[in-house]
Amino acid sequence: MKYALVDNTIPDISDSYIRDYLLSIGIENYRSFLQDPPESDEISPSCLDNMDKAISIFYKHITKENPRIFLVVDSDADGYTSSAIFYQLAKKVNPNVDIQYYMHEGKEHGIVVESVPGDTDLIVIPDADRFTAFNIFTSCHWGK
DSSP: OOOOOOOOOSOSSOSOHHHHHHHHTTOOOHHHHHHOOOGGGOOOGGGSTTHHHHHHHHHHHHTSSSOEEEEEEOSSHHHHHHHHHHHHHHHHHOTTOEEEEEEOSSSOOSOOGGGSOTTOSEEEOTTOOHHHHHHHHHHHOOOO
């Protein structure tokens, strides 16, 4: 793999390393970026591919009397964060939801098929890429 280092434009001594970093990557209005981004900078979740399908599938399962959801947690910061957010949302929508989870120990991603309980209604991988999600649907579809 070829790569090149970019000159470090952040001063060694600074009263705001965050400001200096944002300026170094081209974000000139850093105050707005950090404190109050305009709506024009926000991306609507409805613009994401298949978001309507994901919401429909989630709703179908979370509104059952005692849904069983299997949560696959990636072992990195965004994996932990997105899984925690999903867990809290699911419990808020339906306190009776049974959420079991599998947490990767290393740099693994995706699902370990053998870890999925047989009575699972829905598998959720909050931090999955499209390829992982497609493979899960095609190889682990429970017919529910």
